[in-house]
Amino acid sequence: MTEPLSPLIHLIDDDEGVRNALSLLIGTVGLRVHTWPDAQCFIDGFDRQGIGAIVMDVRMPGLSGLAALDMLLAQGVDQPVIVLTGHGTVDLCRRAFKAGATEFLEKPVDDDQLLDALQAAVRQHVQSRQRMAADRTTRERYAQLSAREKEVLGLIVSGLTNKEMARVLALSPRTVETHRAHLFAKLEADSLAQLIKGYAALVDADDTHTTTGTG
């Protein structure tokens, strides 16, 4: 893909007129639209890695919108789904949200409502993807630390000074300094604040893990 982060909206509706009109409308805010005539085609063919959102009608021949929603949930698809329906009942709404829909809109749909919902959904998806990516990087870097360095990191996060650490670990302050320098280098942290913000959670998780493991 030439522009991997340009969001793609998947529009699924059995009605061609509705498909055309909605894709025209969504296109006016600069979002790319891929239309699908039925849910089965969509599930078989869409790119699960892409950034974007899904707009889906409930009442469709073949695989219904709710059934498709269940399948997406089961497959761990993370694109947010906006459900459209012409005959919205409380029950239908409840079932849609239970199956993981982010928004439930009634046809005929107001453009502001739909586009706002879409943009919010896309934003949410981008953020969740970024968070996932960041998490992955952090984890990879943390894995590079030696056992002693992890220990030192834990103490740093706990707020100990170098001298205190040296006392706790029965090391010379100089050795602690060295570990600390290596640790900052490996984790690519520029400041203490960044280090703590990025890795405190990991250290805590690791600590509880070790504690429960030994205890």
Next chain:
Amino acid sequence: MCRLSLRVHNAPMRLEDKLLRVWVGLAVLVALAGSAWLLLSEWARLRNQFDVQARIVHRLISQQMVQHEAVLSTLALLPPAPDVAVPLTGVYPHIRSVQVVLTSAPPATDAPLAIPSGQVAAASEPTPAGTPPVLPAARLGVGNWTAGQYSLQSQGAHTRVTLAIDLSQWPLPPEWPAASPELPLAVDLLHGPDTYPLQPQGRPDWDWQLEATKAIASSSQPFTVRTRTHLTWQHVPWWQLGVWWLAVGTLLWLSLTGVRQRHERQRAQALLKLDQVSRLGTLAEVGAGVAHEINQPLTAVLANAQAARRALKDSPPDIALLRHAVDQTVQQAKRAADVVTRLRRLLDKPGERAPMRRLDLAAVARHGLDLLAPSLNQLQVPAEVRSTSPVHVLADPVALEQIVHNLVQNALQSLEQVPVTERQLTLTVTTTPQHGVLTVTDTGTGISPELLPRLFEPFLSTRPGGLGLGLTLCETLANHMGGHLRADHHAPRGALFELQLPLSQARQRT
């Protein structure tokens, strides 16, 4: 598109076979028991009748035997005279001869007593003189018993009298049971091993036989009377049995018919209910279908128009996009219009409308009440049809029934809201110069003034869950038949619906 269809589940609700078997079995049992009783009582009656006759026969024979003895004694006691026995044969034709033999001297008359019809044998025998007269004892003499002939002898003071009796000549006394074809009697006289058939048996022996045997209390003639009769198939009380079976059969048929009718009624009510439910269900389905069919193009129209509006905000606007959006809008708006046209065509099929018929308005009204009788009873609504003279209108029977049904049902729903004592439903049939008028008035909650002008608008319902199509449909149907439907307040309380339908032309002819 959605199709309007009324699915009536026409499950065969026959009488359950088991129930039928029980009823028939019970009826057969009752019939058999009744038959047995009839046969037994007839048997008892015949038996009783036979017993009476047998007793009469026995008594008459006994009397005759006693009489023989009396005759013998009398003859033995009388001094022998030639004319003594003369009247005997006239009175007793079966006494064929009397033989008097003098056994003592005075008066010495050796002449034998002659009896005109019989051979008289007289003989003199020596009798001891001076013997006082004693009551003579009769003795049975020998005879041709199988022919009913025997002799009876008595030794008197001076004479020995012998009677020759031939029972075949015995004239049956008037009290003798008449030979009825119903109970023919056979009478035998038994003497030792021999039998004399006094009244012979004329019937074959393969039926049932009744028999009464009784000895005669006579020392001289110790016979036994055996009376017999035969019962045949003709004695079976066929007629009574027939009537009985017919009665049981009729009863069975009546009760089965009753049960069946009750089933039919229940079935009709169930069907009616089902019909209402399915009609509502279909309407709801149609509603959802229509909503979807119209919603889709509407969605497209709105989205296109809004896309165009957004495009117009850009400068310069994307003319190609605008043209496309407007074209799409037009196209989809036409599509929505098509849906509406198609729907109207579907709901209004002039070709398939039922032909108008001449209908008695009061009869239709009564039928409408009958159909809702269960609801009327349940809600304890007194309902009546008021009609002074028959009014015939020209209408589609199904449509008219539907209107009446809907109006009555509406009234019931309103009456349900008021106390039982205040409930009253009246259907009045009147006429105007051109129209037959059916007025449905209730004393229910009535129609609110702000609702009255909009009452026949579709999808306007005061009931939760109501589609609001009932009155709309009624009005449409009435208009199709060339009539009107009008609603009003009913004084002092309640609602009034007035249905006007064109009078049938045939009314002038009658």
